[in-house]
């Protein structure tokens with residue numbers, strides 16, 4: 001079996017993600033660095049609004065995202081954060097299948113940490129995954145915003161709250177701890 005096939009299954013990536021290479025960095029706690037790229041498309045999607053747009057440039061180049069651990073290893077995903085020229089937002093980092101916009105963590109890592117924040121609390125989740133309370137708070141905001149965009153507002157649901165994070169339609173209620 002090819003290594004890339006194993007890595008893809010271990011990382012839980014969809015067919016939209018192509019594994020470019022991987023390296024293991026030996027440390028107290030090993031780091032598995034997996035370099036990926038999104039499947040090549042003629043146009044990309046704006047990371048902010050999701051509109052199809054033509055490619056602009058390679059942005060600031062290489063970026064990395066913390067992913068769910070693989071056994072004893074910390075997993076780090078790296079890729080070139082290409083930009084598109086969106087007609088609404090201007091040059092913006094393109095959407096990637098593995099992470100939400102403007103985050104240093106992958107989508108599945110955020111989902112896992114937010115789940116822990118819900119069943120426990122944000123500080124416990126931050127301690128468990130070695131991140132900060134603020135990072136967990138921002139993950140909760142991104143997940144709640146995404147959830148709110150998906151629901152049918154005609155059903156009368158206008159706000160979603162996770163722990164002290166509240167996301168609602170219209171003016172936002174400031175979180176007193178931010």
Ligand SMILES: [Zn+2]
Nearest residue numbers: 046049086089
């Ligand atoms: Zn846009």
